[in-house]
Amino acid sequence: MTDATLSTVRNAARLLKAFLSREESIGVSELARRLDLGKSNVHRLLSTLVAEGLVEQDPRTGGYRLGIVMFELGEAVKVHLDLHAAAGPVLAHLREQTGESSQIGVLDGDEVVYVDRLESAHSLRLFTETGRRVPAHCTSSGKVLLAHGTEPDREAFLARPLTRLTTHTIVEPGALRDELATVRARGWAEAINEREIGVASIAAPIRDIHGDVVAAISIGAPVARFGAVPRRRFARALAEAGEAVSRRLGWNPEMATRGREA
Incomplete structure (x- = not known):
């Protein structure tokens, strides 16, 4: 793995851990603030995690929460x-x-x-x-x-x-x-x-x-x-x-x- 790949994996793991706060959902801006990452970077990570079922978007608030795959894991x-x-x-x-x-x-x-x-x-x-x-x-x-x-x-x-x-x-x-x-x-x-x-x-x-x-x-x-x-x-x-x-x-x-x- 390259350093860039490892950094992406690490940031994805940090993003998932942010949901340990058990809030109903968290928005992109708030996630970017907590992780000290750019909003575009967080959005890319979320898009990948949503595609894999690890995260889902709340249609009511527009925020994000853990997906069903995380429950299964x-x-x-x-x-x-x-x-x-x-x-x-x-x-x-x-x-x-x-x-x-x-x-x-x-x-x-x-x-x-x-x-x-x-x-x-x-x-x-x-x-x-x-x-x-x-x-x-x-x-x-x-x-x-x-x-x-x-x-x-x-x-x-x-x-x-x-x-x-x-x-x-x-x-x-x-x-x-x-x-x-x-x-x-x-x-x-x-x-x-x-x-x-x-x-x-x-x-x-x-x-x-x-x-x-x-x-x-x-x-x-x-x-x-x-x-x-x-x-x-x-x-x-x-x-x-x-x-x-x-x-x-x-x-x-x-x-x-x-x-x-x-």
Whole structure:
């Protein structure tokens, strides 16, 4: 980025922060005064922010206020903060139960981002730092999130080229579609040697108050000690952990069942 670009970004951020005063709307002249910028500069910034939905103009006063996109961004931040608070104790208990690395992942585009993680106490363990991004199609968390997303989003994902990271990575759209159907029916996902040879993981969904799957909780370990038997044994504990976090987020599975029966 050039210095001029960085200055523009900084001024746009300062302009958005001006609305923290929570006034109903603020005019161009007042914004220019508060930011110590020229009115023409402020007007250009506002035009760009309006086009992106971050700011809107009040048709009654002619002033400006935060747009709906800023509300949506705030809700996204709130979800992550709530998720961290809800998942923490459950994640610790899951690691204690299984002895393996436990993490929370969310979907961002075509990737899973790990937003919370507790490392295994084993000397041989995985090292996946919080904040790391991984392709969704070859991870258990990604499979859970794709499986429970909307069908249009899922089909759009399957229409894009999928990267083969190992000989076990599922890259054929039909095969991955079948795999995701299995995940929905079974209630949990697994990925064995798909992103990296020697690594296995299983994941289960986390739902919000509306029943939408907003994250995945998973455990991962070297394949050498995480074979089929321990994976099946831990799958139940993992599903229960996902439900526990979901309940802490306000989800009520009993109400969801009644809604389907009605």
